[in-house]
Amino acid sequence: MTQPNAFSQQPDAEGRFGQFGGRYVAETLMPNILALEEAYEHYKNDPDFIAEFDEFSRDFVGRPSPLYFAERLTEEFGGAKIWFKRDELNHTGAHKINNCLGQVLLAKRMGKTRIIAETGAGQHGVATATVAARFGLPCEVFMGATDVKRQKPNVFRMNLLGAKIHAVTSGRGTLKDAMNEALRDWVTYPDETFYVIGTVAGPHPYPAMVRDFQSVIGREAREQMLERIGRLPDAAVACIGGGSNAMGLFHPFLEDEGVRLIGVEAAGKGLDTPDHAASLNGGRPGILHGNKTYLLQDEDGQITEGHSISAGLDYPGIGPEHAFLHDVGRAEYRSATDAEALEMFQLCSQKEGIIPALEPAHALARVRDLAKELGKDGVILMNMCGRGDKDVFSVAEALGVEL
Amino acid sequence: MTRLAPTFAALKSDNRAGFVAYVMAGDPDADTTLKMMQGLADKGADVLELGVPFTDPMADGPTIQRAAIRALESGMTLKGVLALVKRFRETHKDTPVVLMGYANPFFAYGFEKFASDAAAAGADGVICVDIPPEEDTEFRSALDANGLSFVRLAAPTTDDKRLPQVVAHTSGFVYYVSTTGVTGAGSGATGDIEAAVARVRAASGLPVAVGFGVKTPERAQEIGKVADTVVVGSAIVEELATKGVDQALHLAGTLADAAHSAR
Structure with a gap:
């Protein structure tokens, strides 16, 4: 039996998640x-x-989306068991x-x-x-x-x-x-x-x-995990641009202290270059688009452009609840580069017969590390938040293939 | 006590509508902006609004957006804006200067430090587009502590229930946004503006400035009949960008005359 904790009781009446959020309009x-x-x-x-x-x-979206055991990637990575929440099967191909x-x-x-x-x-x-x-x-x-x-x-x-x-x-x-x-x-x-x-x-x-509308992802996945393997995952992993699929996955697990929550930002050409979109790993708090949160910005508070091979991740900010979960340490935020995402895009297609969107391909890069870290007894839940049909042209271009 | 109160008191005793002129700091460079500020004051602007450039000006139309990009490309920073105010004060002691911008540059500078440096530079007030009353505690106390006016925006969507909250901690004047839309788009119907000005004046007890979409002397005169002060921004910025300082100041002069002779 889980007890409500402070993590899941956000925001307050003013729309604040700790010091983040608010209404700056x-x-x-x-x-x-x-x-x-x-x-x-x-x-x-x-x-x-x-x-x-x-x-x-x-009836219209096609929920619940399946929970799928990614057997061949599990084998490939040689560690924890990897499960995908198949939100890429939704109508329109994403969460x-x-x-x-x-x-x-x-x-x-x-x-x-x-x-x-x-x-x-x-x-x-x-x-x-x-x-x-x-x-x-x-x-x-x-x-x-x-x-x-x-x-x-x-x-x-x-x-x-x-x-x-x-x-x-x-x-x-x-x-x-x-x-x-x-x-x-x-x-x-x-x-x-x-x-x-x-x-x-x-x-x-x-x-x-x-977050509430997207939480259907985490609610279903939590129930499906219990039903399929009788336990919760050791870690729930999702990619993050603004952070809606990650927040939807994380929220129903916030009170499950044994479940690590891991968000993966877009590191673009690398966090040590200016060409990334990792607000938490490479930005600092500021105010933009109505909320206070971590932003990519220069010393003068001017917003800098995010870069990612994935158009869905190159936003210079991140949802305020992620900023909060980052600061209080309930969730961990890592990153993956363009090159890693490209590699995972191909690997997932070849091993699982699932062409992932470039966004979740970022998450998969960190799932690989985590699988080794957790070992064979571990269980990882990853949100496959979108399918890669939309990305085939840009991936072909990045790989030097002419269509 | 800022320069705003005596300025508006004098306008009131003369029964004259005032004229507020906007210029973007650093557009296209700091020296041009200084020339513009001095020229605008000399041409009769009662208050100067000095734009603080921001990469993401969500409430501004294309004219001010482009001005902000030019300013940022010239290397303008908030520190540079304050330096401009200081230089302006060397020649113009009495014309109030109000800084207008968005929250993040002020936040990045540090609200406290910004307020204290702005006061020291000779600024009189601040308009911040995206800090509504719900979020203003820290910023407002910093401005208060340093004797700066916090000039609020009221909009056509601000209803009677909300208006008292919006004007509660406003000082200097209230800026009434004459239409729903971005800067430079087009102003609302004069009759609606007259009613709104009366409403805002009654709720705040302060002079009401009306802006957004005032482009011609004729329109300035119409607004000057019903508002305490007329604000012109985009039209001056556009004239500066396309025709240069002299033409922009000439336009500002005709707008100032129109506002001043409205009643």
């Missing part, structure tokens, strides 16, 4: 943020809302849709008539466009111009789903710039717009709300 948005908080607090306990979320999770479903159902109940979203790799944009299409709401997606170029298939998917794409050219045209532009749009049309943020960042209540 322009006054124009503040009333919107407060209305959203009120609506979410109400509906998250509303049986009809929960029933609708569960129904669409099952992102869990959160989009929750937020769009909330938007509908709040009477909002227009959905906007930011996207990096395009997975969140596709998932938002998908759910918006299903519920008949017009959807506009802000995507950095650089990402539009490197994620063409997802741009086409969003168009097919009826979404309008805004290619954002400000800054370096990546995820953080897309988020700035989405915030500018929200400031301009605050009454009718629901902003579906794609990760556990942004102003309160987003970090807690997105």
Whole structure:
């Protein structure tokens, strides 16, 4: 029997996880943020809302996702048993849709008539466009111009789903710039717009709300582990950009003190170079996009651009709850380079017949070390948060293969 | 006591609308900004708003975004902004200077140290776009302790229930954002603005400045009829970027005259 501990009782009424989080937004948005908080607090306990979320999770998303024993990788790494939570099998190919479903159902109940979203790799944009299409709401997606170029298939998917794409050219045209532009749009049309943020960042209540919608991952996995092997894993591992799949996996395990929680950031070309996206391992606390958290920034507090081969991880911040779990030591945060992710992308494809997205390929690199560290009696649970179809072009390019 | 209170008291006793001019520090370099600040004060700006450049200006339109990029490329830092204020004070003792920016550069500098250095440099107040009342305790106490005004933004979405909280710890003046949108986008309907100004003035007991989207002398005059002060930013920044210092100051002069003669 587990006891609730301080780790799982966050955030406080002001949206703070320790010193992190909060609501750092322009006054124009503040009333919107407060209305959203009120609506979410109400509906998250509303049986009809929960029933609708569960129904669409099952019939539209395809949940529960399977728990899978990665036998050949276990053999390959020669240590702990490796289990994948197969969230890449969700409709649209990643964990992102869990959160989009929750937020769009909330938007509908709040009477909002227009959905906007930011996207990096395009997975969140596709998932938002998908759910918006299903519920008949017009959807506009802000995507950095650089990402539009490197994620063409997802741009086409969003168009097919009826979404309008805004290619954002400000800054370096990546995820953080897309988020700035989405915030500018929200400031301009605050009454009718629901902003579906794609990760556990942004102003309160987003970090807690997105985590709650994503926690279905960890709840299912925890139950499935007990059912399949009669015990909890020694470690739960997930990759981290903003950190939504990791937070969704970690949260239901926060009170299980025997379960190590390990987040893997994108080390890009290496933590000793400027080209990485590891906010916790290479940044420091600051304020951006509505919350206080670890950020990549220079001495003057100017935000620096993250780099990763994976467009889903190159965000210069991280969800405030991860910042909190890092500082209090409940979770460990490691990193993996572009090269390691590429290696794991191929290895996982060849050994398991699963082409992982580049994001979870980062997590797999640290699963390899951990498998040895824990030895044959150990059990590792990794969230396979997305599939790699979207990445085949950029991986081919990185490997020097012409398609 | 900052330079803001006597400035607004004088405007009130003359029954004149004031004119607040915005310029981005370091756009395109520090010396040009100093020339702009001096020129704006000489052309009749009652208050200067000095932009602190930030990489991610979430509430700004393309004009101010580009100005921030130019400023950062020229090497402008928050320390450099304070040095500019100090240089401005060598020639202009009385024109209030309000720094306008985003939370992270202030936070990175350290709220306490920033407030004390800003006061020493001769700044009078600070506008911080993304520190709402809910998050302002530390920043506000630092500014208070150093005698700086914390100028708050109120928006069309700020309802009567929320307004008292927004203006509670404001001093100097209240900046009313005339429309939902980013800087430079376009201002709201004059009738709505008049009603909002009255509401904000009643709740705060302070002068109300109206900005966002004021671009022409005609519009400045209309706003000057209903607000205590007219704020112009993007139009001056755009003129500076495309036509240079002299033209930008000329435009500012006509805007100042329009505001001052509005009533």
